[in-house]
Amino acid sequence: MPITINGSGTVTGISAGGLPDASITLDELASSVYSSFSAKDGTHTTGTITSGTAALTVASGSGVSNGDYVVGEGITPGTTVSSGGGTTSITLSANANTTLSSDPIAFYSATKLLTPGLVGGQLCRAWVNFNGTSTVAIRASYNVSSITDNGTGDYTVNFTTAMPDANYASVSTSEHDNGTALDWLLVEGDIPPTSSAIRLSNRTNAGGTRDTRFAMVVIFR
Amino acid sequence: MKIIYTNNEGGVSVIIPTGELSIEEVAAKDVPEGVAYEIVEDDAIPSDRFFRNAWVANGAAIEVDLDQAKEIGHTIRRQQRAEEFAPLDEVIAKQIPGADAEAAEAGRQLIRDKYAQVQEQIDAAATPDDIKTALEVTP
Numbered sequence: 001m002p003i004t005i006n007g008s009g010t011v012t013g014i015s016a017g018g019l020p021d022a023s024i025t026l027d028e029l030a031s032s033v034y035s036s037f038s039a040k041d042g043t044h045t046t047g048t049i050t051s052g053t054a055a056l057t058v059a060s061g062s063g064v065s066n067g068d069y070v071v072g073e074g075i076t077p078g079t080t081v082s083s084g085g086g087t088t089s090i091t092l093s094a095n096a097n098t099t100l101s102s103d104p105i106a107f108y109s110a111t112k113l114l115t116p117g118l119v120g121g122q123l124c125r126a127w128v129n130f131n132g133t134s135t136v137a138i139r140a141s142y143n144v145s146s147i148t149d150n151g152t153g154d155y156t157v158n159f160t161t162a163m164p165d166a167n168y169a170s171v172s173t174s175e176h177d178n179g180t181a182l183d184w185l186l187v188e189g190d191i192p193p194t195s196s197a198i199r200l201s202n203r204t205n206a207g208g209t210r211d212t213r214f215a216m217v218v219i220f221r
Numbered sequence: 222m223k224i225i226y227t228n229n230e231g232g233v234s235v236i237i238p239t240g241e242l243s244i245e246e247v248a249a250k251d252v253p254e255g256v257a258y259e260i261v262e263d264d265a266i267p268s269d270r271f272f273r274n275a276w277v278a279n280g281a282a283i284e285v286d287l288d289q290a291k292e293i294g295h296t297i298r299r300q301q302r303a304e305e306f307a308p309l310d311e312v313i314a315k316q317i318p319g320a321d322a323e324a325a326e327a328g329r330q331l332i333r334d335k336y337a338q339v340q341e342q343i344d345a346a347a348t349p350d351d352i353k354t355a356l357e358v359t360p
Contacts (some may be wrong), residue, residue, distance in 0.1 A: 074240030098240030135268045149235040152273045158251040215293045
């Protein structure tokens with residue numbers, strides 16, 4: 001008997017030992033397998049946690065489910081919600097490595113596909129936003145273990161999980177201040193990117209180096 | 222917590238962890254292999270980066286190398302002088318009609334004298350703040 005997807009949204013024709021008729025519907029495919037628009041955007045709130053612990057308090061637990069991936073400063077990539085989904089008292093699968101106090105935190109479904117046709121190479125592998133002036137400080141990041149400040153306008157972005165190879169694409173932006181200075185955050189040609197890090201030089205339109213307040217780096221592979 | 226080490230150029234590299242890994246894991250992964258490092262408190266890192274490329278590590282402390290700071294000071298002095306020279310150079314080089322070339326040359330001499338004095342002050346500086354003072358930068 002042929003397998004048929006019926007106009008009613010049911011599947012028939014699966015033989016004994018397989019799935020029973022009508023056990024898979026297009027609605028189920030749509031709602032249970034693929035992410036909705038809101039699921040792709042994730043659930044965003046603020047969180048408070050003490051470094052070295054897994055007990056996260058969020059401003060709102062609405063839309064948060066057990067098993068969701070958790071993204072935030074100091075949250076190890078791959079961390080999920082172990083328990084407490086839907087409430088404001090959440091337990092994570094891994095201890096946080098930094099203390100958060102009402103800082104941004106996001107939750108993404110770990111059980112649904114993003115969308116048909118979206119493949120790994122279209123996803124950002126790592127990103128970071130940091131202030132390279134005064135006391136160099138990282139505002140937010142993903143899959144970045146650290147920034148190395150090597151000198152004036154000279155920074156290395158170190159990846160938590162290495163890229164498959166050094167043939168990734170980096171996108172980096174810097175700032176234009178209110179004066180005449182234009183800055184470009186460029187790959188340092190003398191030190192080519194590696195699978196574990198990329199070194200960048202913030203250059204002015206005069207060719208010198210300068211610290212920048214807004215360094216933003218995104219990596220695709 | 223941050224990590225400092227002496228880099229290939231003889232300066233100081235400062236590692237700022239994101240928090241995804243522990244400080245020990247970051248040190249093991251992000252400090253170049255075989256290089257000695259120190260884990261320091263955040264306040265061990267100067268927030269004044271005026272002489273950033275003159276930073277040197279002295280154990281767990283970061284200091285400013287005075288000779289390198291003077292080199293940086295002289296580079297800034299030359300840039301400042303060139304910026305002040307530029308409009309006067311234009312008058313003389315382009316022979317702009319109606320412009321007073323003699324006044325422009327006199328202006329250039331004043332700039333030369335001013336920056337000769339700055340040069341002497343930088344050379345005689347005993348501290349990085351003396352260099353900033355010579356450059357009219359608030360120490």
